Amino acid sequence: MTTVLLVEDDPNIVDLIRANLLVRGYDVAVATERHGALAVLEARHPDLVLLDLMIPGVEGFELCYEIRERTSAGLIVVSARRAEQDKVTALNAGADDYLTKPFGIEELMARMTATLRRTRPMQGPPSAGGRIELRPGLVVDLERQLVERGGVPVHLTPTEFALLGELARADGRLLSHASLLRAVWGRGYETETEYLRVYIRRLRAKLEEPGEPPLIVTQPRAGYRLLRDTT
Template sequence: MNKPLILVVEDDTAVSSLITTTLETQSYQYHTAKNGAAAILDAVTYHPDVILLDLGLPDMDGVEIIKKVRGWSNTPVIVVSARSEDRDKVEALDAGADDYLTKPFSVDELLARLRVALRRVRYDGQKTNQESSQYENGDLKIDYAAGCVYREGREIHLPPIEYRLLCLLAKNTGKVLTYNYILKEVWGNALPSDTPSLRVFMATLRKKIEPVPSEPRYIQTHIGIGYRMLRVSENS
């Protein structure tokens, strides 16, 4: 079986070397790019399984690269950047990034984020027509055709907003969704003043799908950013 191919977009030689050495220890294949133009060309040429992307590149901002890649590809993009402000994370995630890792980072955390992204790639690649009409994650099941949700085999009632929230998260399992993105997709707007309402709906949804709402298995909160649906095995 072919090893996953990772595109590393990083102009700092020391950081690039750290990442590629880490990938080598895990037997991943990789290509490196030091600027945005090379990154886009390599993404088109090599079709990587995951892109690790720095934002501060010499020729263009990494957010622009994300937007360009999203014009033709759903390849998972994990931002690895020294920019730690919430607004930078939100901008990258709204542009289409899947995850955001702040420098300095631990090797273990980098590999964990990479495994999550690769699980999503494998899961998407293994879907059949039947599976695409249903979603299963641990004890949670969604029957999209019937509009029904089950936990531990028992149907649970969700009002329309909660159902749309759950479906949006489920269809983007493994990807961090920002508050703005969720508000736009579920309510049709992205007003910051509506974020408290989103939190209320998310809290009630968790009470219904989480075995222990105070220790969520499925819906992970990224404080100040948004939410992500985890595969139950990822939560550990």
Template sequence: MNRLIGLVEDDPNIRDIVEAYLKKEGYQVISVETAEEAWGIFEASSPDLWVLDIMLPGMDGYEFCKKIRLTSEVPIIIISAKDDEIDKILGLELGGDDYLTKPFSPRELVARVKRHLKRWEAMKPLSEEKVDVIKAGDLELSEAERRAYFKGTEVEVTTKEFEMLRILASQENRAFSREELLIKVWGDDYYGSDRAVDDLIKRLRKKMKELPIETVWGHGYRLRDQSS
């Protein structure tokens, strides 16, 4: 299987149990106690998925999740003793893909790890030979390479950012609802709210300030056709 899991948990008992179950399923695991250690692993080893506790010494799990989401859409499963709905929503809206409340079944965690890794693989290019290029005004997307160019300059985008651009650029001037974009980009079993769409659009506007992504008030977003 050879998938690498990053595990961030300061409780040694929980950490040992989760690590044992993941390794039994054939995963490689790097486990640490702090988000600061985990950040070094993120930059050096690029795990395929993170299992992340929220209540950590030093940098907490929320902040670590936000830092990862600046450059990557790697799956993040949050595990936490905080079971209030507001905590779950916050964790998901900051970039978590899933949320498990302690105490949880290690088998359930493994099942969710498998599901999110399967989706992560499906989001990657199906074929390196694909040569499709999408052009929309000054925006150019290479689907084969999963690269985005704006005004001739490459812009670093995450997997979900690329997918959002692909959807909008493929049908210029069409108004997509937030719910529709949420399902297309995150999947129909995503647990967060449609604020995730707003956050993603905000990041794209920051990276490409002159890209004409328009807000359709009370509905969603569209990419304006610049040729007319």
């Protein structure tokens, strides 16, 4: 069963989301503040977290960081803030997706499904491809969802891994923003280019070494590709 942690303090919205999730077969845990949220995270290991940024007693983005530090579960931020900057901040803080209020229930369900598909790939169809050596010593194992640098695992979140997998499979070909967004986040995300920007930056931070040529190359206004062999 898929467990969802709902961090929200408005009783109506709690009731609304919980009713919709329960009726669709999800297990739901509700927390109305930070402490409860972290406790549930510890005890129930949810597959997905729905987080309202306006939680009393804590800066919403901070809680977002705290949750991302503790789990690689899908993390969707639900917020009344519509500014682009808020979205980027949430993604930087580790969110996989960002949903603005008010929202229709179908949209919430669609985003949850997309995020879960990406963040729980073990339960989905096995990924094609095997081990790919991106650079000498830097190996991505698509099947086992692992990245190693010199034999040492590099920790990537599922969304980060999904993005890297798409780029690796393309084998140095250019992938457009829209195709990457559709492949990683799902249909309907094709215009969310800031998702890509944030996640490409996270991948670079984790995989590229200072002084080395870049692993991921930006093609302005077009897309991204991997620079595999520099020799």
